[in-house]
């Protein structure tokens with residue numbers, strides 16, 4: 001399962017919502033804490049690649065509701081993810097962690113282009129690689145991209161960090177007091193029961209290629225470090 005020559009290599013997906021702390025823009029306190037937690041895990045030997053969402057700026061589907069053409073709205077959404085990448089990169093570098101941002105839309109002054117073999121090399125050298133601009137394609141989501149990147153650069157697992165929830169539940173725990181958290185959940189059940197884990201294209205790509213996903217809560221001191229290091233918080237979605 002582990003193709004990173006013994007080291008644990010994981011793909012961390014950070015939602016844009018977390019970055020915004022529930023508002024539009026970047027909540028520096030949140031990003032700073034997440035950065036510190038990532039650095040702690042890297043220092044203990046974990047290879048960390050990151051896909052950052054952009055929902056704290058724009059979502060194409062929402063812009064399209066407001067009258068902006070869908071694809072153009074999606075490009076706006078992708079550009080939003082890059083701002084989050086730069087914020088995270090800054091706090092990682094401030095904490096002494098070497099990082100590279102690679103974007104799926106080329107922007108040479110700001111980031112490297114996405115080059116999978118180079119990304120792997122960075123990880124092997126102990127650098128954190130942050131992937132921005134999603135897949136560079138409208139109608140995709142950063143959830144789907146995190147599965148794809150994890151597959152392409154041989155991560156053992158995708159760790160989906162969520163805001164406001166700490167795993168996958170039988171019902172929305174914010175609305176239903178009887179909701180229970182799954183410790184383990186099959187791809188198929190998540191898909192068929194339409195459990196709010198991630199979008200269906202991400203789930204089906206994970207299922208078809210057997211990439212397991214741990215859904216965990218970003219809130220709570222230490223959660224990010226512990227999950228990166230392999231502790232089993234939240235819900236495991238697998239075969």
Ligand code: UDP
Pocket residue numbers: 014015016017052053054055056058059060061073074075076077078081133134135136137138139140141142143145
């Ligand atoms: N997006 C896209 N293609 C991609 C990734 C993202 O078009 O490959 C756009 C899409 O409009 C999406 C927005 O970027 O709504 C922000 O990404 P996402 O919603 O996945 O971020 P998150 O929900 O994780 O914050």
